[in-house]
Amino acid sequence: MNRFQPELEKALxxxxxxxxxxxxxxxxxxxxxxxxxxxxxxxxxxxxxxxGRPRLPPGQRVIQALRPMGGEPGDPSPGAxxxxxxxxVEAPFELSFAELLALPQIExxxxxxxxxxxxxxxxxxxxxxxxxxxxxxKLKKSARYVIFEAAHGYTSNISVRDALKPTVxxxxxxxxxxxxxxxxxxxxxxxxxxxxxxSAKWLTAIRFSDHDEPGYWETRGYNNHxxxxxxxxYA
Amino acid sequence: xxxGMAEAKKPATERRRKLALRPWLRALHRDIGYFAVGLTxxxxxxxxxxxxxxxxxxxxxxxxxxxxLALPVPSDDDAAAKSxxxxxxxxxxxxxVYRASDTQLDLVFDKRTFHVDTQSGVVHEEGQTARPVLxxxxxxxxxxxxxxxxxxxxFYAVFLLFLAISGLFMIPGKKGLLGRGAxxxxxxxxxxxxxxxxxxxx
Numbered sequence: 001m002n003r004f005q006p007e008l009e010k011a012l013x014x015x016x017x018x019x020x021x022x023x024x025x026x027x028x029x030x031x032x033x034x035x036x037x038x039x040x041x042x043x044x045x046x047x048x049x050x051x052g053r054p055r056l057p058p059g060q061r062v063i064q065a066l067r068p069m070g071g072e073p074g075d076p077s078p079g080a081x082x083x084x085x086x087x088x089v090e091a092p093f094e095l096s097f098a099e100l101l102a103l104p105q106i107e108x109x110x111x112x113x114x115x116x117x118x119x120x121x122x123x124x125x126x127x128x129x130x131x132x133x134x135x136x137x138k139l140k141k142s143a144r145y146v147i148f149e150a151a152h153g154y155t156s157n158i159s160v161r162d163a164l165k166p167t168v169x170x171x172x173x174x175x176x177x178x179x180x181x182x183x184x185x186x187x188x189x190x191x192x193x194x195x196x197x198x199s200a201k202w203l204t205a206i207r208f209s210d211h212d213e214p215g216y217w218e219t220r221g222y223n224n225h226x227x228x229x230x231x232x233x234y235a
Numbered sequence: 236x237x238x239g240m241a242e243a244k245k246p247a248t249e250r251r252r253k254l255a256l257r258p259w260l261r262a263l264h265r266d267i268g269y270f271a272v273g274l275t276x277x278x279x280x281x282x283x284x285x286x287x288x289x290x291x292x293x294x295x296x297x298x299x300x301x302x303x304l305a306l307p308v309p310s311d312d313d314a315a316a317k318s319x320x321x322x323x324x325x326x327x328x329x330x331x332v333y334r335a336s337d338t339q340l341d342l343v344f345d346k347r348t349f350h351v352d353t354q355s356g357v358v359h360e361e362g363q364t365a366r367p368v369l370x371x372x373x374x375x376x377x378x379x380x381x382x383x384x385x386x387x388x389x390f391y392a393v394f395l396l397f398l399a400i401s402g403l404f405m406i407p408g409k410k411g412l413l414g415r416g417a418x419x420x421x422x423x424x425x426x427x428x429x430x431x432x433x434x435x436x437x
Contacts, residue, residue, distance in 0.1 A: 068292045072379050077343050078333045101335070116289035152379065178335065178350050180361045182297055185348070234437055
């Protein structure tokens with residue numbers, strides 16, 4: 001048995017070294033990611049928006065890419081896609097994906113803030129402004145709220161005044177690439193001034209309403225207004 | 236029997252009658268407990284999963300890959316799709332071949348999409364596959380269907396209330412509600428109260 005002792009000790013020492021090296025590498029890698037992310041957060045905290053508010057809302061931490069955050073996926077097929085614009089409008093209409101892409105497209109770098117505390121800064125979304133769709137539909141004076149309707153009955157709600165701001169859009173591209181399924185392909189809403197659940201993925205319709213209708217998360221304990229700068233996370 | 240003796244025995248009889256409720260409570264607690272095991276496991280596992288939504292996607296695994304096709308890519312959509320799928324080793328037929336723009340052809344499958352840049356030959360594959368058990372558990376937990384499950388979840392909540400309340404009265408003596416049980420129950424109730432007080436509440 002003694003004959004094998006040195007080999008055994010060597011093997012054990014090697015195993016301990018590999019384990020220690022692996023652990024050390026993992027700690028270093030995780031630590032670097034953490035430090036880098038915190039650097040992004042600190043930089044964002046030091047910045048101010050043109051409206052005087054801090055670029056990063058309170059309680060948020062900057063990460064580098066959007067996280068999927070779940071949801072019940074809709075049909076990703078661009079060929080079958082239809083966007084319906086209706087409700088308190090004079091001229092309701094429906095668009096195919098190709099017709100939506102044929103409308104004037106804008107690309108804008110926007111900051112988005114998830115209620116779970118992550119933020120992504122400068123995500124480039126390409127699509128059509130909700131204001132342009134509203135102009136085409138000819139809003140009635142009674143239209144006061146916008147209900148984003150999405151696959152499987154998901155809805156979210158914002159006021160018409162907010163929906164007509166130039167940053168609110170229906171997007172089909174993110175960072176130069178077609179929207180991924182996890183992010184709502186083929187089309188999602190983007191309402192960057194609110195927590196990101198308002199930006200409904202797998203968007204199927206924009207309904208203008210004369211009254212407010214709290215949506216999927218708003219009826220499950222989340223705040224109806226959802227302003228990140230006021231930390232309106234929960235009801 | 237003399238009156239005095241009957242009076243002396245009365246409290247003991249009442250006590251026995253009161254104690255006779257406990258076996259019923261235990262039997263109900265036991266059977267409802269067994270009945271609730273499945274749902275409790277579903278809600279507990281899903282609760283752990285969705286509680287950490289910001290760290291991972293508890294419903295789907297994401298697929299994101301980039302491939303390069305040999306150039307030139309055929310100009311005809313069907314021919315381009317056929318050639319791309321052959322080069323990528325995909326045998327499954329696409330649900331849809333969609334010309335999204337002059338330079339982009341989308342090959343749509345049930346669980347993934349290949350976005351082919353017909354000019355550069357770069358293919359971006361993206362999609363997601365469901366995590367089999369977790370997705371179902373989360374779907375139930377979040378009550379996405381919002382139909383009959385609402386009533387099942389209500390019944391389950393009532394059962395949990397019964398289990399909690401009946402549990403308080405199941406054990407007699409020092410370890411029951413009149414002894415150690417009360418202290419432990421108060422400690423448990425103090426956790427959410429302390430959290431609300433310390434965090435400032437909603």
